Amino acid sequence: MPVDKVLLVMEVTSSGADRDRKSKRYCYARGGVPLYLLIDRELEAVTLLGEPGGHADLIDYRQEIRVPFGKSLDLPEPFALTLETAEFK
Known part of the structure; x- marks a missing residue:
């Protein structure tokens, strides 16, 4: 699938959670993926990263919202839904 079609x-997270939190984050931001949703079993939290931007080698997500398991997280358009995380505990 072309990355420009990915919303x-x-x-x-897997056993390599540090890779999910850092390396993949920067890779997706450089690719222009608008939103990266990370369910972190180790931290017991959900992180939504948005608004990729920057320049050259400094491309990252400019917006980060983290909620602990048990709290809800609102996803922006075009999804416009609330992710309930109570069952993630």
Whole structure:
């Protein structure tokens, strides 16, 4: 699938959670993926990253919203839904 068609990438952390939190984050931002949703089992939190931007090697997400498991997270358009995380505990 062409990356310009991807609206959101969602991942659940694996044993290599540091890779999910850092390396993949920068890779998706450089690719222009608008939203990266990370369900972090180790931190027991959900992070929504948005608004990729920057220049050259400094491209990252400019917006970060983190909620602990048990709290809800509102996803922006075009999804416009509330993600309930109570069952993630």
